[in-house]
Amino acid sequence: MGGGAKTVYLETMGCQMNVLDSELVLGQLRALGYEPTPKMTTADVVLINTCSVRDHAEQKVLSRLGALKKPKQKKPEMVIGVIGCMAERDPDGIFDKMPHVDLVCGPGELNKVPALIDEVRGRRTRAIALAQSLSRKSTPLQRALEFDSVEALDLARTPGPDQNVLQSYIRVQRGCDKFCTFCVVPFTRGPERSRPAAQIVAEAHMLADRGAREITLLGQTVNSYVQQENGRTVRFAELLERVGAVSGIERLRFVTSYPGDFTDDILYAMRDIPQVCEYLHIPAQSGSDPVLKRMRRQYSVSQYVELIDHARQIVPGIAIASDFIVGFCGETEEDHQRTMELIERCRFKNIFVFKYSPRPGTVADKRDADDVPEQVKRRRNLELLKLQERISQPANQALVGSTVEVLIEGFSKAALKAQEAEQSRGEEVGWRRSDQLVGRTRSDQIVVFSGEQKHIGALADVRIVDATALTLHGELIRMRDFAPASRAPRDRSLPILGAA
Ligand code: SF4
Structure with a gap:
């Protein structure tokens, strides 16, 4: 690449699938010399990896793109790309509202991003790659046997x-066949396709x-994995067993x-x-x-409750989280009360x-007011959130005095903020023992607890000393191991981790 390395800014909105897609796209571009x-x-190059699940998420994308108008005027050679679900759902709308956008690329075509950037650069034209041709005719099993060009993106994964x-x-699966009436995912990510188990294990x-x-x-309906x-047929339980057996993997979610x-x-x-x-x-x-x-949704409330009870009987200490949509078309006060009762009954760890x-395009949008x-x-x-808080607070309080195993992920938000402030004042950042770390059970x-930078990446036992509805506070009791020196702490300033 002539004239020094090109730089790429990649911002991620939405779900974990988008975070992974961004990592893979960035990996491809790094391999081509982009920084x-x-x-x-x-x-x-500016890429926004977008989410279409809610209107709010799309408005946020438009506002980010709006902020790029002036920079693009100053630097006309800048390539601006919209990738992900919103690109797939509404490419014309993006170009109409934001004429300074150069490329759109749906989530099923992300392996083409480098070629699209080259196309924009070389021909000064807009470049588009959408997967609208994906077939739904075959069954999930047949599709699993078909060659999927986007598989190339996962296969080429090489972390720097x-x-x-x-x-x-x-990723173990792409797309979704459920067609819940409120959801755009089956339209933006296409039909459900499971990846070969051997490739997942190799990854x-x-x-x-x-x-x-x-x-x-990761999968949109991960438990329906089939290959x-x-x-012979490999289902999700076997996949868990095979990935769990990979040496070095200590936690599998x-x-x-x-x-x-x-x-x-x-x-x-x-x-x-x-x-x-x-x-x-x-x-x-x-x-x-x-509702x-x-x-x-292809289950009833009583089937859902039965599943939760059953999960608690079989898996000791299981923590369960759930999602809820409020104000769906025709939702009455009584429907809302039933949802409150379900939350009360199931005692979730947390809810979203x-x-x-x-x-646009979903059944609910066309059919229901x-x-x-x-x-x-x-x-x-x-x-709903207040009710959940009333459930989480005492449940977390009950953990005070117990010792839990955490995987130490990095510095807490407060510690990072303090470090940033020190850096902006020109002070050297000292990695003091008092720096707050954050880990996950x-x-x-x-x-959240006090520790040292060298602990990041390690497993540790932490005694819980205080708790809020969202966070546990603890003190480090003992390290179970130390992270290898080569394991770099999470750099939270990297754009890929800036998921919205
Ligand atoms: S299961 Fe329903 S909500 Fe989930 S991705 Fe598929 S269509 Fe959307």
């Missing part, structure tokens, strides 16, 4: 030497060799599970495979059967609550 930069307005892989994602080995200790397997291998497809063999795998963490993220979306039916916003007023959505949102609890 990541945290400065958006002066970068040679300075890249923190301590906690890594691996786990590669990451473990580079220092990964925790792997999270044919040498004439998976998201997101779909309640309708959750089978007992996965619960037994969670109980019996030491590496699989006792944590399950399994969105309920509503506690009312009529679930309009959402086309979203206010419904219609997404978005008839719950915004202030009612806001109130219901708050009510196997059940996905965040623990």
Whole structure:
């Protein structure tokens, strides 16, 4: 590449799948000589990896793109790209509203990003790659056998030497066939396709060799993973066993599970495979059967409750998290009360609550009126969160005095802020013992405690001394091991980690 290394700024919005996609895109560009930069307005290439799940997320993308108008005027050779779900959903809308955008690329075509950038540079034209041609005709099993060109992106994964892989994602599945009536994912990410198990295991080995200790397997409905291998069917429980057996992987997680497809063999795998963490993220979306039916969720409230009870019977100490949508079309006060009752009943570790916003092209948008007023959505949102706080606070308090195993992820937000302030004052940052570290328990609890930089990446025992509804505070009791010196601490200033 002539004229020195080109710089790339990559900002990620949305889910873990996007975080992984960004890592892989950045990996491709690094291999071609691009250098990541945290400065958006002066970068040679700016990529925004977008989310379409809610209108709010798309508005945020438009505002980021709006902020690039002036920098692009100053530096017309800057290449601005919109990648991910919003690019797939509304390419024309992006170009209409933001004419300074040069390229759009859907999530199924991300292996083409370097070629698209070259196309823009070489021909000074817009470049587009969308996967709208993906076939839904075949069954998930048949599709699993088809060659998937986007697989190339995962296969080419080569983390750079300075890249923190301590906690890594691996994609096991793409797309979704469920077509919940509120959701754009089946349109933006295409049909459900599982990756070959051998490739997933090879990727786990590669990451473990580079220092990964925790792997999270990603899929839109991860528990419905299915693949044919040498004439036999591999399902998700077997995949857990095979990835858990990779030397060096000490923790194995998976998201997101779909309640309708959750089978007992996965619960037994969670109980019996030491590496699989006792944590399950399994969105309920509503506690009312009529709402679930309009959402086309393929389970009832009682089936969901039964699954949660069953999971608790089989997997000792399991922590369960859920998602809820408030204000879905036609949601009454009574429906909302049923959701409150479900939360009360299930005693989740935490919940994620979203206010419904219609997404163009979905069944709900075409069929149902978005008839719950915004202030009612806001109130219901708050009510669910307050109820969850009332559940989480005493549950976390009950942990005070106990000792938990944490994987130390890095400095706490407060410590990072203090370090930034010191740096901006021109002071040398001293890595003092008082620097706050943050770690995560196997059940996905965040623990803040004092430690040293060299502890980052290690497993430790921490005694819990205080707790809020969201965070545990502890004191370091003993290190279980030390992180190898080569394991770099997480650099939170890298744009790839700036997921919104
Ligand atoms: S299961 Fe439903 S909510 Fe989840 S990605 Fe698929 S369509 Fe969307």
